[in-house]
Amino acid sequence: MDIPALYAQLIQEIGDGTGMADSLLHVHAGMAVLLTTRVLTGYRLSTPVPLAVVALAELANEVLDRLHYGSWRWDDTLLDIVNTMFWPTMLFIGLRLRNRFEPRDEPGNAG
Numbered sequence: 001m002d003i004p005a006l007y008a009q010l011i012q013e014i015g016d017g018t019g020m021a022d023s024l025l026h027v028h029a030g031m032a033v034l035l036t037t038r039v040l041t042g043y044r045l046s047t048p049v050p051l052a053v054v055a056l057a058e059l060a061n062e063v064l065d066r067l068h069y070g071s072w073r074w075d076d077t078l079l080d081i082v083n084t085m086f087w088p089t090m091l092f093i094g095l096r097l098r099n100r101f102e103p104r105d106e107p108g109n110a111g
Contacts, residue, residue, distance in 0.1 A: 004068035026058075026083035033057045034088040046095035051088055058084040 015025060033054045034045065043049040061084075062077050 004064045007064045008068045023079065023083045026080050027087060029061075030054050030058070030084035030086070030088050034091070044095070045091055046099050048092070051092045054085065054088045 011025075015022060018025070020028070034050050037043070037050040037053040038045055041049060041053075045051075058081055062080060065077070065080075066072055
């Protein structure tokens, strides 16, 4: 059983079936993994855990691509990483900043 080939075929079928470009599929996959991790683990998006799971999933994706194609395709790999990680990273940073600068609810604070 050639797992990298089966994975590449599955990804190709998803792209063909949706008509989406590979770069857009990476954006959607990154967000889907992020939100699925949030729901399944209960960790807030402002914690590093959901973002780390997205990074691990993208790493696994790129390793399977490397095994399937026989070499690193750096232009494609780097673009895939950026597309997958951009919005999950922006959400993480935004939520961390909000938590840092937003006033906390305190007893007697009707805000």
